Amino acid sequence: MIRRIRIAGFGGQGVMLTGQLLAYAANEQGLYSVWVPTYGPETRGGTANCAVTISDKPIYSPIFKKADDLLVFNLPSLHKFQELITDDGNIFYNSSLIEEEVKQPFHLYGVPMNEIANKLGKPQVANMAMFGAYLKVNKIFKDEVIEDSLKHFLKGAKEALLPVNKEAMAMGAKYI
Template sequence: MTKTIRIAGFGGQGVMLLGQILAYSATLKGMHAIWVPTYGPETRGGTANCMVTISDTPIYSPVFKDSDDLIVLNEPSYQKFKHTVKNDGFMLYNESLIHLDEQPKYQSKGVKANDLAISIGESRAINFVLLGAYLKRTNLFDEQTIIESLKYFFGSKKEHLIDVNKQAFNLGQAA
């Protein structure tokens, strides 16, 4: 099994953390994973995307052209990457900010991630709303593995944010 995932959005939306969480979760489960970040010229507000490859066998290239799955958080990223998903692939998109302008050749699902994150008082948790929805569909990892990964990346300095991200994740699972 090898899965390629592209995650794209504005800087500051949690694109990179989402990719890191997926890659680290794979390693916790004894799988191979590569995370490759790509930033636009700005850090916050500019475009950002990352590529994650997860496999049960060694990975020989960190890059790919077309992905199995696309998680897209904003309209400019949707426009840029909508044609880079394999025909049998899947796109999960932030329906709060993205309106599909054409019927994709692959499966897609919209989640009102911004609206759901705002409902728990943390607008920055849209990435975890989408992560919950993505993992509900793919069953790649369970919630406990995601929380372990989140604790690793947040450490003690951001430990107070774990509960709200867990809430966002659960909202995504229910979406």
């Protein structure tokens, strides 16, 4: 088993956290993982993407040309990466911000991540709606592994955000 995942959007949309969660959860479940971040020159509002590879065997290179799964949080990221997907790959896109038709032959999953986050009153959990949708389609992880991974990243002052993040994930999964 090997999954090559690209996550892309603007800085501040939770692109890196989503990738870190996937990589961390894979390690917690006894799988191998590599997380490679790429930032634009700006921090917030600039481009950001990361590549995550998850495998049941050692990973010898963090670089891949085509992803099995693409999670795109904005239109520029869709334009940049939609051609770099395997033929039977999955594109999860933010239907709150991407209104144009996404090219086939991929499996498409539109997730209104901004709308879900706004319903919860926390715009910063939009990425968790996408994360929940992704987990629903790709059943790689046990629920307790995801819960422990969330707790790992949301500790200290961020611990109070755990319930709303879980709710955003559930709403994203339900949307699929």
